Amino acid sequence: MTDTVQNAEATPDQPQPAKELGLAEAEYRQIREILGRRPTSSELAIYSVMWSEHCSYKSSKIHLRQFGEKAPATDALLVGMGENAGVVDAGDGWAVTFKIESHNHPSYVEPYQGAATGVGGIVRDILTMGARPVAVMDSLRFGKVSAPDTARVLPGVVAGIGGYGNCLGLPNIGGEVAFDECYTGNPLVNALCVGVMRTDGIKLAKADGPGNKVVLFGARTGGDGIGGASVLASATFDDSKPSKRPSVQVGDPFAEKVLIECCLEIFAADLVVGIQDLGAAGLSCATTELAAAGTGGMDVDLDVVPLRDPTLAPEEILMSESQERMMAVVSPDKLDDFLAVCDKWDVTATVIGTVTDTGRLRMTWRGEQIVDIPPRTAAHEGPVYRRPVERPLDQGILNEHDGHNLPRPRNGRELGQTLLRMVSSANLADKSWVTDQYDRFVLGNTVLAQPDDAGMIRVDESTTRGIALSVDGNSRYTRLDPYHGAQLALAEAYRNVAASGARPLAVTNCLNFGSPEDPAVMWQFAEAVRGLADGCLELGTPVTGGNVSFYNQTGHTPILPTPVIGVLGVIDDVAQRIPSGFVNDNGQIFLLGETRDEFGGSAWADAEHGFLGGLPPRVDLDREKVLADVLIEAGRAGLVESAHDLSEGGLGQALVESCILGGVGARIELPAGLDPFVALFSESAGRALVSVPRTSAGRFTELCEQRALPCTRLGVVDVLEIHLQVEGQFSLPIRELRTAWWAALRQRFE
Amino acid sequence: MTFPGSLDDRDAARAVRRAGAEAIALWHADPSLHDVDAVVLPGGFSYGDYLRAGAIARFAPVMESVIAAAKDGLPVLGICNGFQVLCESHLLPGALVGNAGRKFVCRAQELVVENTATAWTSGFDQGQHIVIPIKNMDGMFVADERTLDKLDGEGRVVVRYAERNPNGSYRDIAGITNKAGNVVGLMPHPEHAIDELTGTGTDGVGFFLSLTGVSA
Numbered sequence: 001m002t003d004t005v006q007n008a009e010a011t012p013d014q015p016q017p018a019k020e021l022g023l024a025e026a027e028y029r030q031i032r033e034i035l036g037r038r039p040t041s042s043e044l045a046i047y048s049v050m051w052s053e054h055c056s057y058k059s060s061k062i063h064l065r066q067f068g069e070k071a072p073a074t075d076a077l078l079v080g081m082g083e084n085a086g087v088v089d090a091g092d093g094w095a096v097t098f099k100i101e102s103h104n105h106p107s108y109v110e111p112y113q114g115a116a117t118g119v120g121g122i123v124r125d126i127l128t129m130g131a132r133p134v135a136v137m138d139s140l141r142f143g144k145v146s147a148p149d150t151a152r153v154l155p156g157v158v159a160g161i162g163g164y165g166n167c168l169g170l171p172n173i174g175g176e177v178a179f180d181e182c183y184t185g186n187p188l189v190n191a192l193c194v195g196v197m198r199t200d201g202i203k204l205a206k207a208d209g210p211g212n213k214v215v216l217f218g219a220r221t222g223g224d225g226i227g228g229a230s231v232l233a234s235a236t237f238d239d240s241k242p243s244k245r246p247s248v249q250v251g252d253p254f255a256e257k258v259l260i261e262c263c264l265e266i267f268a269a270d271l272v273v274g275i276q277d278l279g280a281a282g283l284s285c286a287t288t289e290l291a292a293a294g295t296g297g298m299d300v301d302l303d304v305v306p307l308r309d310p311t312l313a314p315e316e317i318l319m320s321e322s323q324e325r326m327m328a329v330v331s332p333d334k335l336d337d338f339l340a341v342c343d344k345w346d347v348t349a350t351v352i353g354t355v356t357d358t359g360r361l362r363m364t365w366r367g368e369q370i371v372d373i374p375p376r377t378a379a380h381e382g383p384v385y386r387r388p389v390e391r392p393l394d395q396g397i398l399n400e401h402d403g404h405n406l407p408r409p410r411n412g413r414e415l416g417q418t419l420l421r422m423v424s425s426a427n428l429a430d431k432s433w434v435t436d437q438y439d440r441f442v443l444g445n446t447v448l449a450q451p452d453d454a455g456m457i458r459v460d461e462s463t464t465r466g467i468a469l470s471v472d473g474n475s476r477y478t479r480l481d482p483y484h485g486a487q488l489a490l491a492e493a494y495r496n497v498a499a500s501g502a503r504p505l506a507v508t509n510c511l512n513f514g515s516p517e518d519p520a521v522m523w524q525f526a527e528a529v530r531g532l533a534d535g536c537l538e539l540g541t542p543v544t545g546g547n548v549s550f551y552n553q554t555g556h557t558p559i560l561p562t563p564v565i566g567v568l569g570v571i572d573d574v575a576q577r578i579p580s581g582f583v584n585d586n587g588q589i590f591l592l593g594e595t596r597d598e599f600g601g602s603a604w605a606d607a608e609h610g611f612l613g614g615l616p617p618r619v620d621l622d623r624e625k626v627l628a629d630v631l632i633e634a635g636r637a638g639l640v641e642s643a644h645d646l647s648e649g650g651l652g653q654a655l656v657e658s659c660i661l662g663g664v665g666a667r668i669e670l671p672a673g674l675d676p677f678v679a680l681f682s683e684s685a686g687r688a689l690v691s692v693p694r695t696s697a698g699r700f701t702e703l704c705e706q707r708a709l710p711c712t713r714l715g716v717v718d719v720l721e722i723h724l725q726v727e728g729q730f731s732l733p734i735r736e737l738r739t740a741w742w743a744a745l746r747q748r749f750e
Numbered sequence: 751m752t753f754p755g756s757l758d759d760r761d762a763a764r765a766v767r768r769a770g771a772e773a774i775a776l777w778h779a780d781p782s783l784h785d786v787d788a789v790v791l792p793g794g795f796s797y798g799d800y801l802r803a804g805a806i807a808r809f810a811p812v813m814e815s816v817i818a819a820a821k822d823g824l825p826v827l828g829i830c831n832g833f834q835v836l837c838e839s840h841l842l843p844g845a846l847v848g849n850a851g852r853k854f855v856c857r858a859q860e861l862v863v864e865n866t867a868t869a870w871t872s873g874f875d876q877g878q879h880i881v882i883p884i885k886n887m888d889g890m891f892v893a894d895e896r897t898l899d900k901l902d903g904e905g906r907v908v909v910r911y912a913e914r915n916p917n918g919s920y921r922d923i924a925g926i927t928n929k930a931g932n933v934v935g936l937m938p939h940p941e942h943a944i945d946e947l948t949g950t951g952t953d954g955v956g957f958f959l960s961l962t963g964v965s966a
Contacts, residue, residue, distance in 0.1 A: 159853065166885075166887070167798070169758070169794060254797065254800070257755055437856065438854070439856050441856070441883045441948075442942075444942065446948055447948060458947075461764065574947065750851075
């Protein structure tokens with residue numbers, strides 16, 4: 001029997017499965033207080049998903065506020081945080097919107113569909129802003145490369161991202177792939193999408209205007225993903241408790257592709273008042289959020305929702321996370337035109353409700369009232385927790401054991417052998433086994449893609465303007481010092497964007513952590529958010545939006561804290577892009593920035609010794625700004641031919657990659673007065689490797705001097721040289737380096 | 751041509767314009783060819799291709815017109831999914847099945863042009879090596895031995911993979927033509943090699959210039 005409002009009033013003491021749906025006792029009491037009665041089962045379904053950690057950000061909210069409070073003054077933002085995605089002014093009337101989101105837990109349960117629907121979800125978020133999605137990126141983390149389960153999860157995730165993104169016709173322009181034991185039972189799949197629109201085309205998620213029609217369009221609603229992302233993402237994998245691992249949603253990229261084209265035609269004809277995609281918490285989320293942001297009320301007839309499975313109960317319809325669905329608010333006079341566009345694209349569209357000014361979200365089922373709630377209470381006024389925070393007990397010991405006595409290579413030969421091993425280690429090896437499964441050419445605007453430092457696309461073929469994007473994270477640094485670890489991730493993404501020649505403007509983030517109920521994890525989270533907010537303020541790049549993913553742990557063991565930071569930049573003319581690989585013969589190679597003995601959390605300590613301890617490299621955001629300024633200015637003036645940021649693996653890794661990507665050799669002399677090992681493998685921040693035409697070298701070094709940026713000449717690019725020669729240390733054939741670098745992941749997964 | 755699920759249609763239109771021609775949008779549900787001088791069937795996943803690549807597209811209202819016009823000599827170029835549609839439509843022999851590596855493959859690919867007598871390759875030199883992107887899931891060209899011998903014997907292999915065969919295609923076949931030379935199917939994507947900035951170079955323009963006769 002359907003649990004109606006009337007029934008709920010008549011049976012106040014009827015037991016309800018609040019706990020099973022993930023609601024705390026106090027939360028259930030709060031719902032009863034809001035409604036002045038017990039909720040109906042449908043209302044309970046709505047509140048349970050909307051108040052889940054995934055949808056409500058109840059544990060993170062008080063920390064995330066800093067992104068707004070410490071937001072730097074900028075005129076680059078057209079839409080800030082709070083909407084589906086932030087919007088950045090790219091100049092000349094072009095606007096760019098971008099966001100990153102996690103799909104971690106579903107990707108562990110079902111790698112292909114989990115990753116595929118992760119792409120689908122973030123693409124709809126971007127579409128919802130009124131933009132044409134134009135590129136995707138992804139940040140992936142898996143268990144050790146040798147772990148048996150990695151052989152299951154990684155190929156599935158990569159195929160899923162490719163299968164969905166390729167089918168949508170969106171170029172995949174980069175990202176990262178990293179490996180660490182901590183992700184064995186909890187891989188991270190963070191998907192980023194960027195969209196482009198004209199500044200006057202921005203759409204917002206709100207249901208305004210009483211009498212306007214609420215239209216559900218796209219795929220039919222099925223039983224997939226019921227209690228999926230929202231409940232799933234809020235529960236840790238623990239065998240001892242009842243399973244909270246329901247079905248993962250199943251993606252249909254063709255339906256999404258058609259939905260994208262349909263929406264863009266609808267936007268172009270200005271046929272909607274407001275629009276929202278259906279992601280986590282499905283109809284519950286779309287109806288409550290649209291109503292809460294608009295006039296305040298909505299009447300919905302659940303009977304007319306097109307179903308894939310006619311046996312679904314109203315609670316299931318409300319919780320279903322079936323993919324490829326959108327909800328629009330359309331004024332009655334434009335309804336026919338709206339439906340005509342849907343018809344052209346064979347997209348099912350159904351009027352399921354009307355906007356009202358009652359301040360209530362009301363739903364009927366079989367003619368009876370089953371939902372009657374103030375929508376704000378579900379969408380925005382959920383519980384907020386100030387979780388206990390406590391520095392992990394082992395933090396001090398971890399920082400003290402800095403690995404200064406780890407054996408280092410002692411001579412040139414050992415340095416060379418170390419470099420060879422390092423470039424073939426999983427985290428530093430070539431990722432083309434992964435990226436060759438993604439289409440990077442479609443749409444014809446891709447200017448740079450992996451393995452370049454940043455991905456870059458032209459915003460439209462009618463302009464030379466472009467955007468560059470990089471996503472970075474380093475969980476080892478963050479474990480050692482979450483405040484600075486988050487800043488190092490930010491600095492790296494910022495540096496990568498600048499190294500491509502673009503001016504960094506805005507930030508998105510995906511914060512992957514363990515359980516917020518663990519005070520040590522919550523400390524990591526609080527510190528990382530504080531570090532990121534402070535860093536963004538200092539760099540002048542505001543956070544425009546993002547996503548928090550908690551409960552990333554196996555049993556009681558959390559993953560290493562993993563804030564993944566995306567930075568977006570703008571370049572006036574994409575022809576002035578700077579590639580990462582060396583280009584021309586006789587290019588003068590310079591190292592920019594200062595190198596210190598910094599190996600805490602380094603790739604060397606990890607790959608060579610399996611060691612994690614000490615403190616991460618020092619952060620100097622002022623220096624990062626100067627470095628970025630120099631790279632951008634040199635790029636504009638045509639002074640540099642290539643630029644590669646120094647991060648994991650240090651100078652050695654950057655030299656090898658720049659040689660391989662350029663298909664050239666190089667003759668190098670390490671900086672005088674610096675231990676050769678430190679010079680090659682330290683991960684000091686704020687550095688880049690550039691090559692400069694001989695004729696520009698004077699002007700370039702002058703530019704560095706003016707900005708007081710340390711600039712050391714290392715050597716020359718030699719197109720006939722088949723070695724990487726490091727004077728007085730070693731000489732390694734590029735071919736051998738290339739094979740080691742290129743083959744490592746291929747051999748593992750082929 | 752745009753089918754729902756076409757992805758490289760705008761890229762194909764751009765390439766056509768680059769070669770000096772006007773690009774006219776054709777729509778799967780509209781049987782009219784709007785008096786065009788040639789048709790490009792672009793890459794993508796028409797109708798999702800959940801059944802078999804191109805299997806549903808061949809029944810699109812517009813394809814009836816394309817098939818009839820192609821038999822009358824209208825130049826038709828099928829790229830990737832377009833090639834699959836041409837095979838499904840029996841305008842070209844053989845079939846395209848899942849890549850031998852069972853993975854999507856996207857990379858710059860070296861090819862050798864073997865037939866310069868078609869409507870789409872007359873601008874190349876016999877034996878010319880070119881580099882254009884390949885990106886496909888179902889790109890392995892297969893046919894029975896007799897058909898393969900016939901294609902080879904009649905010189906109907908238009909382009910062959912010159913280095914690592916990316917998808918296991920029989921006899922390294924990357925593109926073929928019909929007897930008349932007006933219908934060409936290519937697995938690689940020439941429309942993504944029309945400018946240095948966004949593609950793998952400009953080797954792809956030749957296919958479109960061959961048709962328009964405009965010199966490069």
